[in-house]
Amino acid sequence: MKLRQRDPIAATNVASRADAIDLDKPIFTLSVASEILEVHPRTLMMYEHLSMIQPKRTVTNRRRYSRRDVMKLQAIQTLTREHHVNLAGVRYILALLKRLHNAGVEAPDGLKNLDVSQLDV
Numbered sequence: 083m084k085l086r087q088r089d090p091i092a093a094t095n096v097a098s099r100a101d102a103i104d105l106d107k108p109i110f111t112l113s114v115a116s117e118i119l120e121v122h123p124r125t126l127m128m129y130e131h132l133s134m135i136q137p138k139r140t141v142t143n144r145r146r147y148s149r150r151d152v153m154k155l156q157a158i159q160t161l162t163r164e165h166h167v168n169l170a171g172v173r174y175i176l177a178l179l180k181r182l183h184n185a186g187v188e189a190p191d192g193l194k195n196l197d198v199s200q201l202d203v
Contacts, residue, residue: 108146
């Protein structure tokens with residue numbers, strides 16, 4: 083019996099594409115996302131109303147959150163809870179951090195724990 087050898091580069095490419103697809107796949111319902119984030123579902127609906135997050139919708143108009151959405155919501159929570167920033171400031175800070183990341187500039191010391199590299203801001 084002959085075993086096929088795997089191409090490590092091809093396997094890496096497939097894995098990285100699978101990770102990218104998984105980040106945007108709408109899999110979490112409103113209740114599951116609110117449990118993950120430990121917030122009331124109405125809070126997530128408020129963030130949507132303020133256009134801070136745009137969950138996908140099913141054919142029956144139910145919200146579905148992707149992993150990228152949950153990551154962005156976690157960043158929002160970090161800024162509001164730990165740094166006491168209001169939602170207008172959160173929007174501004176996330177946009178600035180994304181610009182700094184795209185320019186290759188390091189984030190300020192207090193905000194280094196926020197990874198905006200994979201967020202849609």
